[in-house]
Each structure stands twice: as C-alpha cells, then as structure tokens.
Amino acid sequence: MDISDILRDLDHHAEDPFAAHEEDYSPSQPSGEADLQSLTRAWINERGTTELLPWPQDNLIDRISTRIKSQVERIEQLTGDMDPTTNFTLIILQTELERWKFLTRSYLRARLSKIDKHTLFYLSTPEGRAKISELEIQYATRRQGLLHSHFLDSFLAAFPERLRDLNDTAGGISMIEGPDEEGAVFVRGLGSREEGEREDGVVVKGRGRDGDAEWEVGRGEVVVARWADVKGLVDKGELELV
Numbered sequence: 001m002d003i004s005d006i007l008r009d010l011d012h013h014a015e016d017p018f019a020a021h022e023e024d025y026s027p028s029q030p031s032g033e034a035d036l037q038s039l040t041r042a043w044i045n046e047r048g049t050t051e052l053l054p055w056p057q058d059n060l061i062d063r064i065s066t067r068i069k070s071q072v073e074r075i076e077q078l079t080g081d082m083d084p085t086t087n088f089t090l091i092i093l094q095t096e097l098e099r100w101k102f103l104t105r106s107y108l109r110a111r112l113s114k115i116d117k118h119t120l121f122y123l124s125t126p127e128g129r130a131k132i133s134e135l136e137i138q139y140a141t142r143r144q145g146l147l148h149s150h151f152l153d154s155f156l157a158a159f160p161e162r163l164r165d166l167n168d169t170a171g172g173i174s175m176i177e178g179p180d181e182e183g184a185v186f187v188r189g190l191g192s193r194e195e196g197e198r199e200d201g202v203v204v205k206g207r208g209r210d211g212d213a214e215w216e217v218g219r220g221e222v223v224v225a226r227w228a229d230v231k232g233l234v235d236k237g238e239l240e241l242v
Contacts (some may be wrong), residue, residue, distance in 0.1 A: 048241035
C-alpha cells in the first residue's frame with residue numbers, strides 16, 4: 001500500500017472528514033470542512049478588528065469542541081498500533097487535529113483579550129452582552145469583581161464613596177472606555193448584494209478630516225478603511241476582513 005492508497009482510505013470520511021465514524025455524520029449538520037471554514041472566517045474577522053464581534057449563534061463552537069473530542073478519542077484508539085499504514089494515518093490525523101485546536105484557541109484568546117480590555121463596556125449594555133456567550137459573561141463578571149476588589153484594597157477605599165464607581169458618568173463624561181471604531185482595518189470586496197447594483201463592486205462611504213468621500217471597491221480588491229465606515233458592509237457580506 002502506497003501513500004495514494006492511504007489518502008484514498010482517509011477520503012472514506014469525505015462527507016465529514018473530522019468525524020470519528022461514519023455514523024457520526026448527519027446530513028442536517030454542517031460537514032467538518034464547512035465548520036472549519038466557518039471557524040477560520042470567524043478567527044480572521046475577530047483578529048482583524050478591535051471591536052468584539054457577535055458570538056456565533058449556530059452552535060459552531062459547541063460542534064467544534066465535540067469534533068475535537070471525538071478526534072482525540074479516535075487518535076487514542078489508533079495509538080500503539082505498529083502497522084506502518086496506521087502510523088502514517090495517525091500522523092495525518094494528529095496534524096489536522098492540531099490545526100483545529102490552534103484556530104479554536106487563537107479565536108477564543110482574541111475574544112478574551114478584547115473582553116479584558118473593555119470589560120465594563122461589554123457588561124454594562126444590552127448590545128455588549130448580546131455579543132458575548134454565557135461563559136464569557138461569567139468570566140467577565142468574575143474578572144471585573146476581582147479587579148474592583150483589588151482597586152478598593154489598593155486605593156479606592158481612600159476616596160470619597162461617590163468617587164469609587166468605575167462606571168461613573170458624572171459631568172456627561174463616561175469612565176467606561178469602548179473599542180476604537182476609528183481604527184484601520186483591511187477588507188476585501190465581495191460584490192454588492194443590493195438589487196439593481198453592480199455585482200462586481202461595492203461603494204464605501206468614508207469620512208475624512210478634509211471632507212467625506214465615496215469610492216468603489218471591486219470584487220477581490222483589498223483596501224484599508226476605518227472600521228466604522230465598513231462595519232455595516234461587513235455585516236451585510238459585501239466586504240470581508242483579511
């Protein structure tokens with residue numbers, strides 16, 4: 001048996017290459033390859049902007065966690081087999097598993113980094129809470145509680161009680177800092193989704209110091225723009241972060 005035969009044997013799970021067994025595949029569920037593409041896109045988007053993006057609502061992370069667990073169990077079953085074919089298959093499976101684990105860890109760390117930086121911002125508004133998962137809410141609440149206790153023990157206790165709040169808005173100035181929506185991002189044009197519009201380009205309306213302007217981003221073209229100017233187009237699927 002040569003490498004081509006081994007790869008063909010791996011293609012036996014082509015419908016869902018990350019399922020441990022054929023019976024794990026369900027036509028009603030996205031395939032492993034589809035989940036990997038969704039995870040990769042979510043990872044790129046999350047790392048591409050300073051604002052926390054909404055938590056996936058289609059149970060993507062739960063499915064990925066289940067797939068990783070199943071793959072770990074499959075690898076454990078194959079470990080110890082001295083057959084050269086099995087050993088080579090094991091190497092391929094372990095390499096693929098590490099790719100999934102890296103993307104998942106990096107995606108979650110990118111989100112936690114943003115939550116750590118603007119914890120009160122995401123906890124204090126319904127819009128902010130809608131973007132984070134239940135576990136992230138628990139983490140952020142616990143972290144903010146510990147941080148506030150530390151500040152009280154360190155210096156806040158010496159302040160008058162009315163000056164101890166970390167979310168004070170006295171004088172019309174909020175102490176809660178949010179993400180920088182004016183930061184620059186790289187985006188790629190995917191084409192307009194509006195009826196009657198040209199499908200190969202999308203118009204971006206930008207704001208500048210000397211005045212506002214509009215420019216057309218062609219399909220496949222990569223440009224640098226303010227996140228606030230392209231956020232709506234990214235949500236509509238006419239632009240994607242790169």
